[in-house]
Amino acid sequence: MKRHAAPAKPILKRPIFWVILIVIIVIGGFTVGRKPIINLFNQATVTKPKPKPVKLTRHEKKIAKKYHLSPKATANAHSAKVTAIGDSVMVDIVPEMKQVFPRAIVDGEVGRQFYDLPTIAQNLKAQHKLADNVVVNLGTNGPPEKTDISRFLKVVGSKRQVYWINTHVPTQKWESQTNQLITSTAKHNRNVHVVDWHGRSENQPNWFADDEVHLQTKGAIAYVGLLANTMA
CATH class of the missing domain: 3.40.50.1110 (SGNH hydrolase)
Incomplete structure (x- = not known):
């Protein structure tokens, strides 16, 4: 009796697919509101320089x-x-x-x-x-x-x-x-x-x-x- 090959798993159920997707997101930057996520974190740490006090004579x-x-x-x-x-x-x-x-x-x-x-x-x-x-x-x-x-x-x-x-x-x-x-x-x-x-x-x-x-x-x-x- 001839054995049939096991059906291939859908791509979304393959662990390797999710590993590759996560790597792409981390490296490329997932966009939220047209801005990369990494930029959202960077913005939180950026501080505007304080204006220099005006010195008068x-x-x-x-x-x-x-x-x-x-x-x-x-x-x-x-x-x-x-x-x-x-x-x-x-x-x-x-x-x-x-x-x-x-x-x-x-x-x-x-x-x-x-x-x-x-x-x-x-x-x-x-x-x-x-x-x-x-x-x-x-x-x-x-x-x-x-x-x-x-x-x-x-x-x-x-x-x-x-x-x-x-x-x-x-x-x-x-x-x-x-x-x-x-x-x-x-x-x-x-x-x-x-x-x-x-x-x-x-x-x-x-x-x-x-x-x-x-x-x-x-x-x-x-x-x-x-x-x-x-x-x-």
Whole structure:
């Protein structure tokens, strides 16, 4: 009587299959969520280096205390190249700007309007005086027009950062209009940032002169401090 060969075991029941599969998994790395398992273990042991503490000079420490700045904001302001363009409010704060931003170019003029801004920026650019950080303080004397803002942003370009200080002119009807347009401009341009002076100065009458617009010393310190902290 002829003997029949024993039927072959299915591959999944062969021990050698499972041994080979385990070796492949260990060597190649089994992926979970598109990341190898070995990476999941490595991630648990990775620690981010702690940021180095900012060291300030004695003079910088005095500035930080006076303007209520963090060490980082103080150091950034001290080294930042800034061009500040504004109206009479900017004229008022030149000493404070120079204390906090010693490398700043400050271009302020009494009675300046928004429609002057594109030409001023173009002239400064031609003179190589338009820095990587451009501070704008306009709106005291009238509201901006979208066309003037568009022309200005075209001169500045997309690589420079614009820090637009909104307006505190409670006696003028264009205050809200101006601030809404500044906010809208920032939402639609990644390099434009709002410096919320209107919000910061709310309920601070002792910061202002009798006209509720121009600044007393306390107001000037708060104004420049806010700018430096926002830029940081």
